[in-house]
Amino acid sequence: MRRQIVAGNWKMNKTHDEAIELIENILNATYDDSVQLIAIPPSVYASEIVGKVVGSKMGVGVQNSSQHAAGAYTGELSSAMVKSIGVEYVLVGHSERREYFNEQNSVLAKKIDQLLANDLTPIYCCGEVLEEREAENHFNIIKNQIEEGLFHLTEDQLQNCIVAYEPVWAIGTGVTASSDQAQEMHHFIRSLLIEKYGLDVANTISILYGGSCKPSNAKELFANPDVDGGLIGGASLNASDFVAIANSFS
Ligand code: PGA
Numbered sequence: 605m606r607r608q609i610v611a612g613n614w615k616m617n618k619t620h621d622e623a624i625e626l627i628e629n630i631l632n633a634t635y636d637d638s639v640q641l642i643a644i645p646p647s648v649y650a651s652e653i654v655g656k657v658v659g660s661k662m663g664v665g666v667q668n669s670s671q672h673a674a675g676a677y678t679g680e681l682s683s684a685m686v687k688s689i690g691v692e693y694v695l696v697g698h699s700e701r702r703e704y705f706n707e708q709n710s711v712l713a714k715k716i717d718q719l720l721a722n723d724l725t726p727i728y729c730c731g732e733v734l735e736e737r738e739a740e741n742h743f744n745i746i747k748n749q750i751e752e753g754l755f756h757l758t759e760d761q762l763q764n765c766i767v768a769y770e771p772v773w774a775i776g777t778g779v780t781a782s783s784d785q786a787q788e789m790h791h792f793i794r795s796l797l798i799e800k801y802g803l804d805v806a807n808t809i810s811i812l813y814g815g816s817c818k819p820s821n822a823k824e825l826f827a828n829p830d831v832d833g834g835l836i837g838g839a840s841l842n843a844s845d846f847v848a849i850a851n852s853f854s
Contacts, residue, residue: 609833611642612840629843654690665693671714683722709752734773774815790830822852
């Protein structure tokens with residue numbers, strides 16, 4: 605009913621030759637092809653990597669794109685440009701973009717509009733920081749991110765989106781959300797989608813977990829009914845770890 609997805613966010617890592625070696629090693633490995641794999645390299649390599657994945661089940665994404673359609677925005681990438689090189693997915697609102705580039709929900713909603721207008725699939729990231737969880741404010745934070753980022757969309761538009769829950773305190777820290785914590789928040793996100801869009805629509809949306817997901821914990825995380833896969837950072841930089849995670853659906 606929902607796609608199982610494992611996406612690798614390479615962030616700002618790998619030189620050209622390293623990036624090509626990584627994608628080739630992933631493509632040469634044996635992975636469960638009922639799982640949608642997505643490589644999200646630095647955008648400078650995206651075009652070449654799109655060429656490499658032809659004929660495989662791997663999709664390609666980039667890590668960011670502009671809320672503007674075109675014009676004098678030095679350094680930015682438009683959705684149309686990304687689409688024109690064969691990329692299919694774009695991360696929106698990763699916590700590092702929210703924190704270091706001050707991206708607010710209102711801007712992220714506009715980025716999503718640009719992506720959908722260009723027939724691209726947004727992977728919309730949400731997540732709370734440690735202080736918010738400790739203050740027991742995490743459900744409110746996520747509700748706000750989901751509502752402000754997504755709730756202006758029509759049913760059809762929402763069905764072209766993927767959601768990623770990434771507790772910020774688990775990203776790159778080695779501390780993973782427990783399987784119960786992940787399921788609890790994924791279930792909460794799905795209940796928000798059910799309330800707004802109804803059960804049938806909400807049940808088609810893949811919700812990925814991100815934050816120190818690795819081969820040793822992926823199986824337990826992915827076994828949860830509302831966890832439809834992972835958005836993998838550090839472990840996606842190693843082909844055998846990434847493929848082991850992709851093979852962790854039971
Ligand atoms: P991590 O990063 O797997 O290194 O914690 C996840 C992400 O930021 O997407």
